[in-house]
Amino acid sequence: MAQNPSGPRTLFDKLWDSHAIVTREDGQTLLWVDRHFVHEGSFHAFNKLKERGAKVSRPDLTFGIADHYVPTRRSGRTIDPAIQSMIDQLERNTSENGVLLFGLNDPRQGIVHVVGPEQGLTLPGLLIVCGDSHTSTHGAFGAWGFGIGASEVAHVLMTQTLWQRKPKRMRIMVEGALAPGIGAKDIALSIIARIGADGAQGHAVEYAGSAIRGLSMEGRLTLCNLSIEAGARCGMVAPDETTIDYLRNRPFAPAGGEFERAAEDWLQLRTDESAQFDREITLNAAEIAPVVTWGVSPEDALPITTMVPDPETIPDSGKAAQVRDALAYMDLKPGQRLTDVRIDRVFIGSCTNSRIEDLRAAAEVLAGRKAKVPGLVSPGSSLVKQQAEAEGLDRIFQEAGLEWVESGCSMCVGMNGDIVQPGERCASTTNRNFKGRQGPGARTHLMSPAMVAAAAVTGHLADVRPLIEERS
Amino acid sequence: MQPFQRLTATACPLPYANIDTDQLIPARFMKRSRAEGYGGYLLHDMRFSGEGSEVPDFPLNRPQFRNAQIVVARRNFGAGSSREAAVYALVDYGIRCVIAPSFGDIFASNSVNNGLLPARVEEQDAEALMRHLESDGAELTVDLEEQSVTAGDRRIPFVVDPVWRMKLLNGWDDIDLTLNQADAIARFTVEDAARRPWAAPHPQAR
Ligand code: SF4
Numbered sequence: 001m002a003q004n005p006s007g008p009r010t011l012f013d014k015l016w017d018s019h020a021i022v023t024r025e026d027g028q029t030l031l032w033v034d035r036h037f038v039h040e041g042s043f044h045a046f047n048k049l050k051e052r053g054a055k056v057s058r059p060d061l062t063f064g065i066a067d068h069y070v071p072t073r074r075s076g077r078t079i080d081p082a083i084q085s086m087i088d089q090l091e092r093n094t095s096e097n098g099v100l101l102f103g104l105n106d107p108r109q110g111i112v113h114v115v116g117p118e119q120g121l122t123l124p125g126l127l128i129v130c131g132d133s134h135t136s137t138h139g140a141f142g143a144w145g146f147g148i149g150a151s152e153v154a155h156v157l158m159t160q161t162l163w164q165r166k167p168k169r170m171r172i173m174v175e176g177a178l179a180p181g182i183g184a185k186d187i188a189l190s191i192i193a194r195i196g197a198d199g200a201q202g203h204a205v206e207y208a209g210s211a212i213r214g215l216s217m218e219g220r221l222t223l224c225n226l227s228i229e230a231g232a233r234c235g236m237v238a239p240d241e242t243t244i245d246y247l248r249n250r251p252f253a254p255a256g257g258e259f260e261r262a263a264e265d266w267l268q269l270r271t272d273e274s275a276q277f278d279r280e281i282t283l284n285a286a287e288i289a290p291v292v293t294w295g296v297s298p299e300d301a302l303p304i305t306t307m308v309p310d311p312e313t314i315p316d317s318g319k320a321a322q323v324r325d326a327l328a329y330m331d332l333k334p335g336q337r338l339t340d341v342r343i344d345r346v347f348i349g350s351c352t353n354s355r356i357e358d359l360r361a362a363a364e365v366l367a368g369r370k371a372k373v374p375g376l377v378s379p380g381s382s383l384v385k386q387q388a389e390a391e392g393l394d395r396i397f398q399e400a401g402l403e404w405v406e407s408g409c410s411m412c413v414g415m416n417g418d419i420v421q422p423g424e425r426c427a428s429t430t431n432r433n434f435k436g437r438q439g440p441g442a443r444t445h446l447m448s449p450a451m452v453a454a455a456a457v458t459g460h461l462a463d464v465r466p467l468i469e470e471r472s
Numbered sequence: 473m474q475p476f477q478r479l480t481a482t483a484c485p486l487p488y489a490n491i492d493t494d495q496l497i498p499a500r501f502m503k504r505s506r507a508e509g510y511g512g513y514l515l516h517d518m519r520f521s522g523e524g525s526e527v528p529d530f531p532l533n534r535p536q537f538r539n540a541q542i543v544v545a546r547r548n549f550g551a552g553s554s555r556e557a558a559v560y561a562l563v564d565y566g567i568r569c570v571i572a573p574s575f576g577d578i579f580a581s582n583s584v585n586n587g588l589l590p591a592r593v594e595e596q597d598a599e600a601l602m603r604h605l606e607s608d609g610a611e612l613t614v615d616l617e618e619q620s621v622t623a624g625d626r627r628i629p630f631v632v633d634p635v636w637r638m639k640l641l642n643g644w645d646d647i648d649l650t651l652n653q654a655d656a657i658a659r660f661t662v663e664d665a666a667r668r669p670w671a672a673p674h675p676q677a678r
Binding site: 018021022026027028030032034035041044047052060061069082083085086100119120121123125126131132133135146147148149150151152154155158159160161163165196197198201202231233251252253254255258259261262265296297299318321322325413414415422432434435436437440441 | 487489492495498502503522546551552553554555556559574575577578581599633635638646649651656657661664667672673677678
């Protein structure tokens with residue numbers, strides 16, 4: 001095993017070492033996988049398994065979730081046959097292999113990266129993979145989560161292992177106190193704007209510093225979720241009391257005395273004092289403003305108080321061409337104030353921002369106000385939905401004029417038919433503003449749930465801070 | 473898997489940064505079975521207009537680049553989702569090598585698992601290659617043994633992870649390598665259960 005237990009190690013080194021089965025001379029390491037999540041899109045991998053006449057090797061460590069294609073308006077409606085067949089296929093593939101499925105009618109159903117933590121399937125120190133790039137989300141617990149492709153999914157299904165080369169290590173420190181109304185989404189978008197959508201490529205990122213320590217688990221999940229949008233292989237936060245408190249009494253987490261013993265181990269999962277990173281960057285939390293994206297990559301992010309960039313002022317011709325192309329797609333004018341950009345609809349949901357705290361933050365802004373545009377609110381899981389309804393948040397959304405629907409990936413990726421119409425502009429809590437991501441020709445502006453709520457009640461991109469101040 | 477050693481073929485410039493996997497294959501086509509072939513959906517919304525007709529000046533639609541087996545693009549090619557369908561679309565279209573200054577990590581490893589070579593070049597070399605293809609002829613030679621791209625009389629080096637290079641050169645599949653490790657895996661699981669008893673999902677929750 002490539003392990004040097006005596007030298008100082010980063011959190012990532014510790015996770016790497018504890019999962020390495022063998023390391024070849026060329027540096028490729030065979031790693032043990034603790035949890036593997038599959039969804040409707042995993043059918044290519046199951047087909048590869050069938051071609052080889054193989055079965056899932058560790059069904060006890062494999063969990064199926066219906067999320068990518070599930071309809072969010074379920075009761076009394078017939079489901080599009082092509083979508084139904086995606087869901088049926090997942091049911092068949094999991095049941096034939098003895099894999100537990102959180103299916104369409106399971107009360108625990110939801111988006112994979114919301115359900116894993118909620119069920120206590122995500123624990124510190126685990127290696128978690130899924131055929132979905134936002135598997136980085138699970139790093140919020142000091143776990144090592146990363147997305148894999150169908151060939152790798154098939155490999156994990158067959159062997160519960162994966163070959164990897166060790167990524168470089170990067171630490172992103174965020175120090176100081178966040179201003180009111182600023183959250184994890186603003187931190188993440190600020191980081192991506194600073195280092196670029198490929199700024200962390202080839203790196204395992206650890207988030208640290210007082211502003212990160214101060215985040216709730218929900219906030220850390222949002223932050224780690226967006227690691228992939230900076231190109232990182234994974235993102236993680238070392239476990240602390242916040243982590244332990246969240247996990248206590250979760251269904252799949254250890255129980256009783258076992259939990260307390262586990263917690264002792266988990267709290268050891270942190271970067272040693274003098275451990276080295278390949279790269280370090282630091283942000284000052286106090287300088288982070290509410291951020292929105294204006295373009296077609298998450299790196300196209302700016303504080304809401306600023307203006308749409310002007311390609312004529314950009315010296316690098318390639319970059320200028322990219323901005324011109326983005327502005328044409330987004331139908332924006334150079335120098336236009338971001339707060340003058342009118343929107344057509346809003347979406348609150350996705351594995352980035354659909355947890356109970358996200359819904360509370362949006363509801364706080366929407367309470368007693370009316371949305372000027374239509375919109376959809378899709379909670380991250382059926383349990384989040386239940387909780388939100390118990391708190392009366394569903395009524396706030398509906399009284400504001402937004403539609404309250406079931407849980408799923410929904411308008412994050414539009415696979416279930418929830419799409420933004422061509423040419424429409426959507427303020428969205430999701431993670432990707434790529435061209436056509438929310439539907440062909442759709443224009444997406446990424447921002448936090450509170451900022452989406454502010455856009456909803458004003459009808460344009462807006463700074464949420466005055467709306468919060470009005471209340472107090 | 474088909475090995476990749478040396479390829480001389482038509483190459484198409486794609487002068488865009490951040491060509492993400494949602495561009496490479498829009499999500500709405502991903503319900504289909506691979507048997508139908510994904511090549512028709514490659515860069516669908518860039519290649520075709522809303523009415524379904526070809527966008528004439530999109531590089532892949534221009535006569536001289538039609539039979540491209542190589543593409544050259546700007547930075548951060550294949551960023552975004554883990555959808556291997558993005559690689560299927562390229563491979564089924566006939567592309568065997570993508571040359572760019574940087575790649576999305578998951579996309580790059582998916583490529584290698586499907587015999588598609590992600591060749592990393594310096595930013596100015598990518599620009600030079602694209603200029604060459606526009607003005608001096610639409611053919612390139614990619615030599616994986618030597619790690620070089622030849623454009624006319626100009627030779628440009630590229631970088632690829634050495635392990636990926638071996639896999640591509642030999643057409644190796646990971647599964648066979650892993651199955652040879654069955655004993656090591658069995659030993660690991662026994663030791664690991666003692667070291668991390670908390671790692672197993674609580675059985676009563678099922
Ligand atoms: S919500 Fe969006 S990003 Fe998250 S798992 Fe679903 S499709 Fe992927």
